[in-house]
Amino acid sequence: MSNNHTSIHDFDFTLICNYFKSLERQGPGSPxxxxxxxxxxxxxxxxxQIADIGCGTGGQTITLAEYTKGQITGIDLFPDFxxxxxxxxxxxxxxxxxxxITGSMDHLPFQNEELDLIWSEGAIYNIGFERGMNEWNxxxxxxxxxxxxxxxxxxxxxxAEIEDFWMDAYPEINTIPAKTAQMEKAGYIPTAHFxxxxxxxxxxxxxxxxxxxxxxxxxxxxxxAVKDFIANQRYEQSLYHKYKEYYGYVFYIxxxx
Ligand code: SAM
Numbered sequence: 686m687s688n689n690h691t692s693i694h695d696f697d698f699t700l701i702c703n704y705f706k707s708l709e710r711q712g713p714g715s716p717x718x719x720x721x722x723x724x725x726x727x728x729x730x731x732x733x734q735i736a737d738i739g740c741g742t743g744g745q746t747i748t749l750a751e752y753t754k755g756q757i758t759g760i761d762l763f764p765d766f767x768x769x770x771x772x773x774x775x776x777x778x779x780x781x782x783x784x785x786i787t788g789s790m791d792h793l794p795f796q797n798e799e800l801d802l803i804w805s806e807g808a809i810y811n812i813g814f815e816r817g818m819n820e821w822n823x824x825x826x827x828x829x830x831x832x833x834x835x836x837x838x839x840x841x842x843x844x845a846e847i848e849d850f851w852m853d854a855y856p857e858i859n860t861i862p863a864k865t866a867q868m869e870k871a872g873y874i875p876t877a878h879f880x881x882x883x884x885x886x887x888x889x890x891x892x893x894x895x896x897x898x899x900x901x902x903x904x905x906x907x908x909x910a911v912k913d914f915i916a917n918q919r920y921e922q923s924l925y926h927k928y929k930e931y932y933g934y935v936f937y938i939x940x941x942x
Pocket of ligand 1: 710712742762811
């Protein structure tokens, strides 16, 4: 039996994908933050194997390629993102060593101890920080590095509105000491961490969305799902401005023991 219905779920998936694929990055971050995180990692060689997990359209991957040697595999669940990723790699003249593939972070196509570096900006939350840290460990060589960004609390307590928002969105959100303890338990030496500067959210992530939101609403004037989605994006952004002293993204860098 054929089924021509688009479920709400399918629609959301397409909607979210179409929205984010026109942005240079799909999460907070910046080339400077990527470069800073790289400064905590031992130098790589041309033979080094790097994975960028949840790479999106590759905003950070091109920076990674610029400042490292080695082969980079970008992996993302959305084929549309990977298509753009590979076009971006070609434009940056690095498709000989940067390749995007569609796949899931809970079923990675690597061998044990194959990788020198695992990178993941704004994506590990999809399977959860602790699970990702544990499951991805086996793909790293001994002394290999992992570098991920993860939303974290900056204070032991915070106002109920922001606590409730994050408990609903991502209950695994926790403080920096709790996250580094999880890394340590998963088999890494937590070698460094730093808070992403505010402009990683404002300038690099939220600002490019303002005109996109206008365009989206104009393009779909009668569509309630679009209206709800945009309202939600705007609410999330307003919360950031109101509560940014309580939470943000943190880059966590670790070395496999
Ligand atoms: N790293 C990019 C950046 O910083 O611009 C993208 C970050 S975006 C917030 C999260 C990414 O994770 C999206 O590109 C999404 O498609 C991807 N993703 C979600 N679930 C995934 C999964 N199970 N496996 C691989 N990628 C996934």
